[in-house]
Amino acid sequence: MGINTNLMLEIKDLVVEYRTEDEIVQAVNDITLWIEKGKSLGLVGETGAGKTTTALSILNLLPETTGFIKHGTITLDGDPIIRMDEKGNSVAAMDDSDMQKVRGKKVAMIFQDPMTALNPIFTVGYQIAESVKLHQKCSSQEAEKRAEEMLELVGIPAGRKDDYPHQFSGGMKQRVVIAMALACNPSLLIADEPTTALDVTVQAQVLEMIKDLREKFGTSVLMITHDLGIIAEMCDEVSVMYAGSIVEHGNLEDIFDKTRHPYTQGLFNSLPNINNRMSRLKPIRGLTPDPANLPMGCAFADRCDYVTERCRFEKPVKKWLSDSHFVACHLYEDGKDESKL
Amino acid sequence: MIPVTIAVIFIVFLIMHLTPGDPVALLLGADATPELIAETREALGINDPFFVQFGRYLLNLCKGDFGISWYTGNPVSERLFSAIPYTVKLSLGAMLVAILISVPLGVIASVKRNTIADYVISVFAMIGVSAPTFWVGIMLMLLFSLNLRLLPSAFDGSFASYILPTVTQGFNMLASIVRTQRSSMLEVLSSDYIRTARAKGVSNFSATYKHALRNAVLPSITVAGLDFSLLVGGSVAIETVFAIPGVGRLMIDNIKLHDTPTVIGCMVFVSVMVSIINLLVDILYGLVDPRIKAQYLRENKNAGTHKKEKRESGASDLETV
Numbered sequence: 001m002g003i004n005t006n007l008m009l010e011i012k013d014l015v016v017e018y019r020t021e022d023e024i025v026q027a028v029n030d031i032t033l034w035i036e037k038g039k040s041l042g043l044v045g046e047t048g049a050g051k052t053t054t055a056l057s058i059l060n061l062l063p064e065t066t067g068f069i070k071h072g073t074i075t076l077d078g079d080p081i082i083r084m085d086e087k088g089n090s091v092a093a094m095d096d097s098d099m100q101k102v103r104g105k106k107v108a109m110i111f112q113d114p115m116t117a118l119n120p121i122f123t124v125g126y127q128i129a130e131s132v133k134l135h136q137k138c139s140s141q142e143a144e145k146r147a148e149e150m151l152e153l154v155g156i157p158a159g160r161k162d163d164y165p166h167q168f169s170g171g172m173k174q175r176v177v178i179a180m181a182l183a184c185n186p187s188l189l190i191a192d193e194p195t196t197a198l199d200v201t202v203q204a205q206v207l208e209m210i211k212d213l214r215e216k217f218g219t220s221v222l223m224i225t226h227d228l229g230i231i232a233e234m235c236d237e238v239s240v241m242y243a244g245s246i247v248e249h250g251n252l253e254d255i256f257d258k259t260r261h262p263y264t265q266g267l268f269n270s271l272p273n274i275n276n277r278m279s280r281l282k283p284i285r286g287l288t289p290d291p292a293n294l295p296m297g298c299a300f301a302d303r304c305d306y307v308t309e310r311c312r313f314e315k316p317v318k319k320w321l322s323d324s325h326f327v328a329c330h331l332y333e334d335g336k337d338e339s340k341l
Numbered sequence: 342m343i344p345v346t347i348a349v350i351f352i353v354f355l356i357m358h359l360t361p362g363d364p365v366a367l368l369l370g371a372d373a374t375p376e377l378i379a380e381t382r383e384a385l386g387i388n389d390p391f392f393v394q395f396g397r398y399l400l401n402l403c404k405g406d407f408g409i410s411w412y413t414g415n416p417v418s419e420r421l422f423s424a425i426p427y428t429v430k431l432s433l434g435a436m437l438v439a440i441l442i443s444v445p446l447g448v449i450a451s452v453k454r455n456t457i458a459d460y461v462i463s464v465f466a467m468i469g470v471s472a473p474t475f476w477v478g479i480m481l482m483l484l485f486s487l488n489l490r491l492l493p494s495a496f497d498g499s500f501a502s503y504i505l506p507t508v509t510q511g512f513n514m515l516a517s518i519v520r521t522q523r524s525s526m527l528e529v530l531s532s533d534y535i536r537t538a539r540a541k542g543v544s545n546f547s548a549t550y551k552h553a554l555r556n557a558v559l560p561s562i563t564v565a566g567l568d569f570s571l572l573v574g575g576s577v578a579i580e581t582v583f584a585i586p587g588v589g590r591l592m593i594d595n596i597k598l599h600d601t602p603t604v605i606g607c608m609v610f611v612s613v614m615v616s617i618i619n620l621l622v623d624i625l626y627g628l629v630d631p632r633i634k635a636q637y638l639r640e641n642k643n644a645g646t647h648k649k650e651k652r653e654s655g656a657s658d659l660e661t662v
Contacts, residue, residue: 059539061536096544097544102542103539111536111540117533119534119556130541164631164635167635
């Protein structure tokens with residue numbers, strides 16, 4: 001890949017662990033991903049695959065006492081956020097006050113659950129204005145004005161700025177969260193399942209809005225979701241995450257038309273087919289492995305239809321199938337037939 | 342508030358009625374003649390049936406008459422009102438001391454959880470709840486009055502003489518508030534909206550003290566309100582140790598003397614005071630949390646629209662007639 005100055009975000013070899021009293025949960029295992037400026041990357045995977053953990057690592061906001069970045073680097077627009085020290089441990093590259101300037105200004109995050117993401121005791125206008133006041137040198141009036149603009153932008157009448165979060169519906173709250181995230185024109189927007197908690201009609205509106213804003217401001221987006229439909233709609237590239245690793249990565253065409261990894265294949269098979277409503281859904285059998293006790297070989301081996309002896313003992317490595325497309329599966333190593341699936 | 346007070350009066354009346362011992366015999370001494378005793382009993386109305394006594398007391402209370410002390414012959418209200426200021430000052434002071442110390446301690450314990458600071462605070466709070474107030478009072482008196490000679494040991498109504506009793510009593514309240522504050526603060530600090538706040542660049546300090554504290558203080562307000570009722574009870578011990586002529590001492594002295602009107606007067610005061618504190622707690626809730634405020638407002642609005650509907654339906658009834 002080399003040094004690419006056009007990268008908004010670069011995560012290299014990231015390993016994140018959660019340590020509790022009696023076990024170590026390996027949430028993220030050696031992932032590498034990158035987003036070019038103005039592009040959007042979709043991160044797909046089941047619950048517990050480590051998607052949110054990856055996102056929180058970018059903001060260096062993992063739960064303080066339990067979450068640890070063990071290895072890897074994170075670089076944001078050329079500035080290191082997480083770097084490796086001489087001993088090979090990952091450390092925060094910025095002190096707290098510098099990091100606070102990055103959060104909300106350069107990287108903003110939309111959280112999964114709008115019902116709990118807003119502070120119940122402050123008005124929504126205040127919560128948006130607070131972010132503006134923190135990052136832009138301006139008076140309270142100007143910040144408030146900006147908050148009003150942002151509310152209008154996400155389709156909420158500015159007159160409601162003095163209302164409290166409990167006076168809004170779920171969809172409206174998510175709009176407020178989005179307004180808050182976008183208030184300082186961030187260069188990178190992390191959207192962590194922004195529509196999961198919303199009903200379908202509102203989902204479409206929210207996605208449309210993020211898309212519009214992206215086009216308007218040229219924001220790079222990291223879209224975290226388990227919904228392949230959203231990926232198809234919103235993203236330029238896709239990384240498929242399974243049990244803390246990226247198993248397949250490519251552009252939309254690579255992933256949707258030249259699906260390679262058995263897990264990605266399984267994800268598509270478990271979607272309803274609108275052209276053939278009689279066809280049965282094929283769920284992926286089994287469950288994701290316990291991240292506190294990952295298998296020695298491929299994490300997907302137990303659920304895979306193409307499992308071989310080798311899969312159980314040896315971790316598959318990345319294999320580039322084209323300039324844009326890679327897969328981590330033993331099926332495609334050694335230049336074997338690529339269309340086996 | 343009024344039903345609560347009536348219930349309290351009823352219970353105290355019943356207890357005083359059922360407890361053994363003859364107040365009149367105590368009052369008149371050992372050498373009183375049986376005739377005199379009978380006469381006095383009649384005069385004080387003790388011979389009347391229980392419910393007659395109870396009803397008469399309530400009626401008098403409505404007129405603001407707390408009755409006459411059997412023992413001294415003075416109006417109870419007079420004795421009560423001379424004692425109330427001491428107890429009110431003592432209780433409110435203790436509550437203030439407790440809240441001012443325990444809320445910050447709870448916050449510190451939660452922010453620095455599982456560190457030495459946290460453990461020290463926990464132990465401190467545990468001592469507060471387990472050490473009996475009278476013992477703490479005596480120890481503080483020994484230290485500050487006798488050894489250091491900083492504060493007066495005898496109560497004379499001056500500000501300095503209030504310090505030891507309020508601190509003693511506040512210390513007793515500390516523990517539950519510290520623990521509540523710590524756990525609610527921990528919960529709030531790990532909540533999604535604190536993460537949101539930090540994700541938009543709010544500093545740790547501001548996230549803790551501006552975003553989290555106000556949310557986390559609600560349970561502490563509840564506990565403080567509940568503790569207040571214990572505090573009024575606890576004032577009996579404190580007022581005895583420090584010789585403060587407050588309501589607690591008035592009550593305990595007169596229970597011994599079987600002076601029913603005085604005891605009930607004290608209980609009425611205590612129950613009214615606890616009710617007022619609970620009311621204040623509710624109001625504070627509304628001020629701190631806009632959701633609770635909205636709930637009250639909504640209820641009022643609903644009540645208003647109901648009335649309106651009733652009026653309208655009444656009007657249509659008239660029309661049909």
